[in-house]
Amino acid sequence: MIRDPICGMEVENEQFSYEFEGKKYLFCSDGCRDKFKGSAKEFSQKYVYDLIIIGAGPAGLTAAVYASVSKIDTFLITKDIGGQAVDSVKVKNYMGFDFITGKDLARKFKNQFLQQHYLRHIMDEVVKINWLDNNFEVLTKGKNKILTRSVVIATGMKRKKLAIQGEERLQRRGGCHIVQFRI
Template structure:
């Protein structure tokens, strides 16, 4: 018998439109919060536009407790199975477009204009990819412009490619692509910031060309990518790379847009939280990479998700005692 898939639960329409708690986000923080909300017997609703968030793109996660090594996809699948098989709660795969605050409740609206009320909300929306925002990027997406080196590598086998970025994801991607591509250009605006072991591995590869101090100016191509124009930041000299693919790995930004007018954010756009995951707005809690919690790690996000659910439960219990 096949295990249930959260993505297949599109028919899991909520039995009610008023909840104690709505959890927005389906990454490690959101899924863990959902499991704990179920364990606490809360009337909770999980809503997310995708399952796993950026974790599913991780080629490997090392030293997550219980696993010396596990892929991001495998780990999210285990989270998902735990939720659906043992701690089920109402859920829906859709995109939330707004969160509104009223005197004693929140109104959450999705892209189909369905609305749900809750006394408390957990924001676990994680992060969204940063874009280059250069000519050709949007037009040539999936036509040679990619953001996931693992899944798209087969499309550029045997061709020269460029990887944009200098962090762990970019260099890990360059390392993997070097096995199937004759030449890999690594374009970074500054020095590489990846872990030392990752940098040393990539520096030892004979078919990787480091272009440090270069910025991408434009991506060329008719129906698919054929070249990339890069510019040296020191000299202003332009260079054209004849490549078949561009893999953009320049980081992520906190996706706090839904509640940016309701809660305090820091200079990086992260939701500021207290030790109990509460925010400046009573009833809104936040967990995971969207917050200013120290450390962007899966294991930290899961712990914060559990904490947020426990804190939301205590908040609701206090409200009940106060007759709110």
């Protein structure tokens, strides 16, 4: 459901629209559109999404696809696209594939998201979520402040690193490596 950012009324068509900083805003009437145009910067910062999804691993991207299909006014914030799947050399027994590399699977996720179920998104890291006047205020490392009525947190997990020599270089190389280290 798309809401008029000025009056909050549900908007069903694109008759009154205005583009500002790459986002298209829809209005119920010429009057609300004119009011928005007068102080677009201020109003766009007060815009409240219905949903913010944090993370674009398999879980976040699945949520994004279904939010798009359901026409929920959604914004996606993520540090990367693909999540842990990118680190998997062999993904076995994933429905539809006998075998696929994590990198190829992540590429398919990305294409499906961008080409068939596009949602507004930003590559950034969420650092804080505040509860503010009945909405969530999501703050990012890149100093973005975005308001939403609901949040899906799909931030997965990050494995602990061993902190040994060659770890970064050998990451994602697959197979078995002999690493020499002194105790």
